[in-house]
Amino acid sequence: MRTMAGDRSFSSLRLARCDRSAVRTLLSFFLAFLFTCLSLTATAQLPGSEPKAFEPVIPDFSAPSADWWTGWTEASAEERQQWLEALTKAWQEWRKSLPDEKKLQARAESISQSLKGIEATWQRQKEYQKVPVLPDVEFPENPDIMDWAKADAAITRGRQRLLSLQLEARQLDQTLDQSINQLRKQVILLREARDGAQKDSAALALLLTQINHLNILEQREMLEEFLGNWQGKIDHAESQLQRMLDRLQYSAEATKALEKDVKKQLDAIEKIGASRTSIQGSPELTTDPVKNLQKDLTLMQLEVDLIEAHLKKRKAELLLSINSVLQQGQEGEKDRQMVVSRDLLETASTMIEGTSRELNLRQRQVSAWRGEEGEEETDLSRWWGYFERIDSGLDRAEDLVKDIQRYEAAQLSVYKEQQGWWATVRERTGFMFEQIYKHWRQLADFQLLIIAQNPITLRDIAKIIFVMVCAWLISSLVRRFLNRMVRKNHASESSMYTLGRVLHYSIIAIAIVVVLSMLGLDTSKLAIVAGALSVGIGFGMQAIFSNFISGLILLFEQPLRVGDLVELESGVFGRIRDINVRSTRITTRDNVDILVPNTEFVAGRVINHTLDDPVRRIHVPFGVAYGSDPDLVREAAMAAAEHVNITHTDWKRKTEVWLMEFGDNSLNFKLVVWINSNMVSPLGDPYAMYNIELLREFNEKGIEVPFPQRDLHLRSWDAPLPITRHSPK
Numbered sequence: 001m002r003t004m005a006g007d008r009s010f011s012s013l014r015l016a017r018c019d020r021s022a023v024r025t026l027l028s029f030f031l032a033f034l035f036t037c038l039s040l041t042a043t044a045q046l047p048g049s050e051p052k053a054f055e056p057v058i059p060d061f062s063a064p065s066a067d068w069w070t071g072w073t074e075a076s077a078e079e080r081q082q083w084l085e086a087l088t089k090a091w092q093e094w095r096k097s098l099p100d101e102k103k104l105q106a107r108a109e110s111i112s113q114s115l116k117g118i119e120a121t122w123q124r125q126k127e128y129q130k131v132p133v134l135p136d137v138e139f140p141e142n143p144d145i146m147d148w149a150k151a152d153a154a155i156t157r158g159r160q161r162l163l164s165l166q167l168e169a170r171q172l173d174q175t176l177d178q179s180i181n182q183l184r185k186q187v188i189l190l191r192e193a194r195d196g197a198q199k200d201s202a203a204l205a206l207l208l209t210q211i212n213h214l215n216i217l218e219q220r221e222m223l224e225e226f227l228g229n230w231q232g233k234i235d236h237a238e239s240q241l242q243r244m245l246d247r248l249q250y251s252a253e254a255t256k257a258l259e260k261d262v263k264k265q266l267d268a269i270e271k272i273g274a275s276r277t278s279i280q281g282s283p284e285l286t287t288d289p290v291k292n293l294q295k296d297l298t299l300m301q302l303e304v305d306l307i308e309a310h311l312k313k314r315k316a317e318l319l320l321s322i323n324s325v326l327q328q329g330q331e332g333e334k335d336r337q338m339v340v341s342r343d344l345l346e347t348a349s350t351m352i353e354g355t356s357r358e359l360n361l362r363q364r365q366v367s368a369w370r371g372e373e374g375e376e377e378t379d380l381s382r383w384w385g386y387f388e389r390i391d392s393g394l395d396r397a398e399d400l401v402k403d404i405q406r407y408e409a410a411q412l413s414v415y416k417e418q419q420g421w422w423a424t425v426r427e428r429t430g431f432m433f434e435q436i437y438k439h440w441r442q443l444a445d446f447q448l449l450i451i452a453q454n455p456i457t458l459r460d461i462a463k464i465i466f467v468m469v470c471a472w473l474i475s476s477l478v479r480r481f482l483n484r485m486v487r488k489n490h491a492s493e494s495s496m497y498t499l500g501r502v503l504h505y506s507i508i509a510i511a512i513v514v515v516l517s518m519l520g521l522d523t524s525k526l527a528i529v530a531g532a533l534s535v536g537i538g539f540g541m542q543a544i545f546s547n548f549i550s551g552l553i554l555l556f557e558q559p560l561r562v563g564d565l566v567e568l569e570s571g572v573f574g575r576i577r578d579i580n581v582r583s584t585r586i587t588t589r590d591n592v593d594i595l596v597p598n599t600e601f602v603a604g605r606v607i608n609h610t611l612d613d614p615v616r617r618i619h620v621p622f623g624v625a626y627g628s629d630p631d632l633v634r635e636a637a638m639a640a641a642e643h644v645n646i647t648h649t650d651w652k653r654k655t656e657v658w659l660m661e662f663g664d665n666s667l668n669f670k671l672v673v674w675i676n677s678n679m680v681s682p683l684g685d686p687y688a689m690y691n692i693e694l695l696r697e698f699n700e701k702g703i704e705v706p707f708p709q710r711d712l713h714l715r716s717w718d719a720p721l722p723i724t725r726h727s728p729k
Helices: 002-044 077-095 102-130 145-192 197-246 252-280 289-326 343-373 377-419 421-444 458-487 493-518 523-540 542-557 598-603 630-643 686-701
Strands: 447-451 454-457 565-568 573-579 583-588 593-597 606-608 615-624 656-662 667-676
Touching: 077 102, 102 197, 145 197, 145 252, 145 289, 145 377, 197 377, 252 289, 289 343, 289 377, 343 377, 454 458, 458 493, 542 598, 583 598, 593 598, 615 686, 630 656, 630 667, 630 686, 667 686
Parallel strands: none
Antiparallel strands: 447 454, 565 573, 565 606, 573 583, 583 593, 615 667, 656 667
16 A cells, blocks of 8 residues: 555655646747747838838929939939939829919920939939940950951040040039029029019929939939949950950061051142142132132141141051061061151140141131121131041040050060060160251251351350360360479479460360351451450550550560569468469468459569579567676577478578667567568468577576666756736836
8 A cells, every 4th residue: 555655655745846847938939939930020020121102202392302313313213213203293183273374384395304304313313324335346366466456446446435435524523513503593592582473483483493303313313323334344355355455466468458558648648749739839829818718728728637647647657667567576587676756756746736726816817808808608617627527637636646646655565575675775765866867957957146247056155165165175285284294203393283274275275266166257267356346455454464464574574473472562461372364373371362464564563582593581570678688698599480381591601699789678689580481371470489498498598578667867957936927107
């Protein structure tokens, strides 16, 4: 019984545990399900997780707000289509209630047309998508030069289309800015409008401006899309074009076709030249302005055709040159000559610019005729036909110039690849020097002035400068050679200096004569010029001529030499540094350079301390106190002279000390000493050097230097007697 009871209790306990486990499992499942539902509910409530239905904004046409249209740029294409349809439908319904006023109805019709204009923009976008960017463009794997030229022409046309789109985009940007300003203006006008017809008109004007603004936004977005698409395709095509250029193959058929094209253009050039010669050489003379204008326009057309033929010929020659370079690797040919002359491009650019200006002048002339004579439109159309043909020819010529520039770059790339870097550099360097020489020849022949009926050009000026520079170089070399001889003691400094000056002036004089003959002057008439010059010298250049002659005298006679120590009558004391034709430079002891006219050396008194013998005697005065030993004084003075390094002593020239006089306060001596003037510093004073040494010796030997002395005598006297004057009785 106990066992059964125990088993029963155990079974009930196990059942209870199983029930609790099941309940726990069911509870967990329920909580998980509830959490999932809550998560889904929360996710469904997140913003943007479920897109809201698009609702187009329809303005109040009687008083449109300023920003009802701002969501247009964020809407998709389908939403914009839906918005436009709803806007058009609402507008048509509201328009029926508009008062039957002519001005309001006309503005309402403009709004309807603007709404249709947005649809027209979308239709235009579809048509743009059908237009191929680069039609009929092929990029073969092994191209020849003709394949490359065709691809280049197609890509050029694509670039022109892209440029037109870019121009249209820039114009739209400007229009968009103006439209925004117009929107602001219309909003202000609507706010300031009064009730009635004025407010209705302002509201319709604002609505029209807003719809036009939406149309401009659509056009700008369309162009941005096409610009990005077309730019990417053209960039890809240009990369393919470069690949073709790197893989070009030689083609004999291309050579024949290009040679045939060159011959064709030569025939065209000859034919056009014959036509121009025939028209210009026509003996017909007329004063009729209409016939003269027709002749001028015909000649302008022929000039444009001629330059166009020359440019086409150059294009063919460049392609032929590239193809011939490619032939090198197959037939083992050597370096090919590049077509590198740029004279044609420069001439073409100048001609295009000049013809364009002349064409504008002719157009204004015809317009003036129309205003004065009142010609019919049929008569003027003849002239405009001339103008359009010439203008289109100028445009083609400009395009050909750009084509040639691209072909030249391609030619250089191929040439560098085939011939190597060194051949390319050699070719371009030679071309550069040829161009420099050619331009210099053109510039050198430019006439500057006329002297004696002889035109003077830049070439003549360059020759004159060359002659003068050569004369200066020769003179410098001669003077260096003479200075070298002086340094090696093969000649004296003064003689070489004089010879150098004479040779310098002689070389310059010869160069001047050569220059005068180059200018076309008759050198045999220099005597007349010299006579006229002498008359001028006699009247106004006496001082200069006198100094010149004096300078020549000094150079040849050599009373003075560079380095001499001189003293002039005017008190100037110093060493000579330069002897020139007009003046002589003297450096004083104070290191001051003085330019002295040469006439002062010839006409005045000059003391040359170093003319023949640089040794000279100076007298240095000094005084000592009374009572000094004369022998001791003499010994001190002699010792002071020996301590000065410029003192010169030999058996003939000895230092002496003289007692000159018995002064009021001292015994006055003189130190008579011989010195070498060449050893005197230009900035020093020999008297100062000897005075210092004398003072030092006197101090050492106890010799007293006197100072002024006076004897004072005092005398006594009585007071003066008074003197009286007696008047006569």
